[in-house]
Amino acid sequence: MAKYSLKINGKTQQVDVDPSTPMLWVLRDHLNMPGTKFGCGMAMCGACTVHLDGNAIRSCSLPVSAVGKGAITTIEGLSADASHPVQKAWLEHDVAQCGYCQSGQIMSASALLKSNPNPTDEEIDAYMSGNICRCGTYLRIKEAIKAAAKK
Amino acid sequence: MKNIDNKMQLKKTPPSGAGGLVSRRSFLRSSALAGGGMMLSFSWFSEVKAAEKVTELNIIEQWSELAAYIKITPDNIIKILVPNPEFGQNVMTSLPMMVAEELDCDWKNVVVEMGTHDNVKYGPQFTGGSNSVRMYWKPLRNAGAAARQMLIEAAAQTWGVSASEITTKAGTLSHSSGKTAKYGEMAAKAATLTIPKDIKLKAPKDFSIVRNSKKNTEGVKVVSGKPLFGIDYKVDGMLIAMIQHPPAFGMKLKSFDATAAKKMPGIKDIFSFKLYDDGFEQAGFDTRTFNEMIAVVGNSTWEVMNARKKINAQWEAAGDVKDTMMGRGGKTEKVVPGRLETTSQQMEMMAEYAKKPAQQLRKDGDPEAAFKNAAQVIERTYNAPFLAHNTMEPMNFFAHVQEDKAVVAGPLQAPGWVEPTLAKLLNLTPDKIEIQMTRMGGGFGRRAYGSYVYEAARISQKLKAPVKLIYTREDDMTYGIYRPMYTATYRAALDANKNLIGFHVKGGGIPENPVHANRFPAGAVDNYLAEGWEIPSNITIGAFRAPRSNFNAAAEQSFLDEVAEAMGKDPIDFRLDLLKRAKENPVGKNNDYDASRYIGVLELLKEKSGWGKPENAGKKRGVAAYFCHASYAGHVVDMVMRDGQPYVESVTSVVDCGVVVNPDAARNMVQGAVVDGIGQSFYGALTHKDGAAEQSNFHNYRMIRHNEAPKKIDVHFVENDIDPTGLGEPPFPPVFGAVANALFKTTGQRYYNQPFTTEQPKNRS
Incomplete structure (x- = not known):
């Protein structure tokens, strides 16, 4: 076990966990932040996507010991009231079916738009293909990303 | 069955x-x-x-x-x-x-x-x-x-x-x-x-x-990531549990040593438990993939995952197992064979069974004579593998079992089916069991089978503590409740004038027969025969979005396309001709479908897709339509070759599900069914080697992704005032057939074996 001081959603949080513990489980089990989802545990589905210093990363494969001073943003910290342009676009396009993958999709999409404010369809495909949606809402996700890009 | x-x-x-x-x-x-x-x-x-x-x-x-x-x-x-x-x-x-x-x-x-x-x-x-x-x-x-x-x-x-x-x-x-x-x-x-x-x-x-x-x-x-799902459920003092199940279907626990694992940090207990007691009478949706498993329980998920790896377990062949089932017809005994199955052998076994006499499911006219007198007989065989549901939220459930009551909570499609079994397992009356229904991160049929609820309850019962059982993706994918493996041989008899005079379908599977004997084209052909057979297996299966239909539509709709081609007819007109016959002068009784609604879907599909219009002449298009869950759905799929691979670029979909309560959400559902159908037909497969699932996570079980989804899916509903019929499942099955038929137009080859991306097509005359 080791103590870590983590910067999450603008707040500093302390945890005492095994250094190999993935950030996913630190968030879900130790910090009571279940918005970040468990899907595969091997960075193949994107359900656990969070931002580390603004970049989308798969938290299931990021040990807490590797976070260091990096700032983590989770779905809970993207906005206080679902007002981030990507969240608003998701609501406007009524994207979700089961909704389980959507926090990961939204975190990937918001990181994409930060680095590329006006992505082409191909760039969206390339960036988002790490996020699986089992319900098949891909078309609406793309529409929502393009709508959010215009905001 | x-x-x-x-x-x-x-x-x-x-x-x-x-x-x-x-x-x-x-x-x-x-x-x-x-x-x-x-x-x-x-x-x-x-x-x-x-x-x-x-x-x-x-x-x-x-x-x-x-x-x-x-x-x-x-x-x-x-x-x-x-x-x-x-x-x-x-x-x-x-x-x-x-x-x-x-x-x-x-x-x-x-x-x-x-x-x-x-x-x-x-x-x-x-x-x-x-x-x-x-x-x-x-x-x-x-x-x-x-x-x-x-x-x-x-x-x-x-x-x-x-x-x-x-x-x-x-x-x-x-x-x-x-x-x-x-x-x-x-x-x-x-x-x-x-x-x-x-x-x-x-x-x-x-x-x-x-x-x-x-x-x-x-x-x-x-x-905004609010805790909606079962996996998000949490109460004070709750422990996390995982299960170690046998590595292969047909195996069972022999012995295990958890001395080292128990010493790992955060671990409360490791023990083996039985899902059902000996002789337990299983209800229809109870499943028994493995009856004895090892539970690992601790404070946090990561600690439990790590401790589980340290368990030294020995497994052995289970041999044939006798299950007692309580069905509508009363108590029956079922012998689950102990063999360790391998996919190539499963295929051989299915081919062998397909040649044996099978159970007759429906017969109209004199099909034997029709085939004997036919000028041309077209015969094709279609195969499809087991599929894993792969809900994005893996199986999980919370249970807190106490002396005189139990609370369980989580993602479950059929709480009412789980409750009586849970009551029997825990020796409580149903009124002492509270089931809380959380939002589910997908179901697709998988969560109609509640054995994971019983597992959670067993573990909580033993520890007398609130416990949340979580499956890893690997647990979820290798544990079964798959879509069954299916095969079907279709035969069409044509007379010298290229009229369809006989139709024969003979289908089977492991462990279930897929044939819906009373569905189209039953009712549209004078001489018709449907037969089915089954091979018992220890691989546990269950409903998967439009059970059986999701295979039948692929096979039948591909076959009809090929028959239309042999007859020199347009594939939509051919279907319409058959349906008009079924509407005006149906053959036999008990035809499941309403031919008028079927016709309505095909006619609207023809119109909305611009089928046969000069501007679409260069397109590589496939069409299919199917009836299930009281609704009618059809698709026209436009395919192109992209980077040397077939790609579905756009789709036109038509559904008749009666009154559409929430149209935009209904369109979302249909679009999702189309994407799902393309993904399953192109990539979906769960194979076995010596009883073990060969796929365990998304690195070797391919799921359709953003870049593989169509650019456009236009969804149209037939407008009528009919009381609503089904929507979640009906648009899914015909996608498979439309994709297969578009593949033929795109590649010049017919595809008979799913998943299509792994089939090596062979020319057939």
Whole structure:
């Protein structure tokens, strides 16, 4: 076990966990932040996507010991009231079916738009293909990303 | 054979203990709320008489406990509880829309909550079989309409006017004298009135909420990561559990040593447990993939995962296992064979069985003579593998079993089926078991099988502590409840003038026969034969989005395409000709489908896709249509070669599911079914080696991704006033056939074996 001081959603949080513990489980089990989802545990589905210093990363494969001073943003910290342009676009396009993958999709999409404010369809495909949606809402996700890009 | 479709029919009789058949009106119960307001309870099977006035005053804390169904507060908030669990089919929006429509309230004032589990009060509460909207279509509208009529009566009495002079609009009562009141103002009085005997429902032309798209009522919670799902469920002192199951179907636990694992940090206990006791009588949807497993329980998920790796377990062949099943026909014994299956051997075994005599399922005319006299016989065989459901939220469940009661919570499609088994396993009466229904991160049929609930309960029972069982993706994918493995051989007999004079389908699978004998083209061909066979297996299977149909549509719709080609006919016109025959002069009885609705879908599909139009002449298109879950769906798929791979670029979809309650969400569902169908037909496969699943996670089980989804999916609904029929499943099966037929146009090769991307096509004459 080791103590870590983590910067999450603008707040500093302390945890005492095994250094190999993935950030996913630190968030879900130790910090009571279940918005970040468990899907595969091997960075193949994107359900656990969070931002580390603004970049989308798969938290299931990021040990807490590797976070260091990096700032983590989770779905809970993207906005206080679902007002981030990507969240608003998701609501406007009524994207979700089961909704389980959507926090990961939204975190990937918001990181994409930060680095590329006006992505082409191909760039969206390339960036988002790490996020699986089992319900098949891909078309609406793309529409929502393009709508959010215009905001 | 598990005939899933039939089991998903609405129960016609109340569950035992709920008394005999009840009058149609007795499902409603009205009571007053503390502080004023009205509560209309929904008691599907209760024996409350229509005329009986319920005067009890409920305190706020009792609302959900008493299954309050519609609640109107003095400040005009209308709370609607949803009876069925949500797994993405959007019942948290569509079912309240049906209530609100007849209540004639303002949708903006509606608050939606998941209901409690009580099959006696609410009915089946089953999510599956594309049943949610159709089974609640009348009861929920009746509830809304009854409440509206009582509010009108309350206003009539208050104002001293005739009820017939009062109108409602968007939650406001109005009288020609100029008097108006919000529903909330009349709710307390309305609650004391007798529930009307004569409930009048709106005509579809008067709908103002139904048929008008409403946003997902849980949308904000979804996009902000609120704890909605079973895996998010948490209580103080809750432990995390995982299971180590045998590495292969047909294996069982021999012994294990957990000394090292138990010393790992955060671990509370490691023990083996039996799912069912010996001789346990399993109900229809109980499954027994592995009866003895090792449970690892600890403080946190990562600690439990790591400790599980340190268990030193020995496994051995289970041999044949005898299961006792309690079905509708009473008690039966089933021998589950012990062989360790490998996919190549499964294929060989299926080919061998396909040649043996099979069970005749339907026969019209003289098919033997038709094939004997045929000028040309076309015969094709289609194969499809096991599929894993791969819900994004892996199986998980919370359980807290105590001496005299149990609380379980999590993602489950059929709580009502789980409850009786849980009661038997825990030696409790069903009323001592509380099942809380969370939002599900996908279901697709997988969560109709509750063995993971029993596992969680067993573990909690042993530890006398609240426990959440979590499957890893690997557990989820290698543990079964797969879509079965299927094969079918189709034969068509053509006479010298290229008329279809005979049709024969013979299908089978491991462990289930896929054939729907009474579906199209049964009824359209004079000489028809359907046969089926099954191979028992220890690989556990279950419903997978449109069970059996998802294979039949692929095979049959590909075959019809090839027959049309041999006959020199356009594939849509060929189907229309057959359907017109079935409509005007049907062959045989018991044809499952309504040929007129089938025709309607194909004609609209032809129009919307511009089928046969000169501007589409260069397109590589495939068409298919299918009937299941009382609805009709068809697709035209436009395919191109992209980077040397076939790619579905755009799709036109047409569905006839009767009244479409929430059109935009319905379009979303159809688009999702199309994407799912393309993905499964191109990539989906779960194979075995010596009983072990060869795929374990998304690195070797390929799922369709963003870049593989079509650019465009145009969805059209046939407009009619027919009571809603299914929607979640019907658009899925025909995707497979349309993709196969487009592949032929694109590559010049026919594809017979799923998944198509791994088939090595062979030219056939």
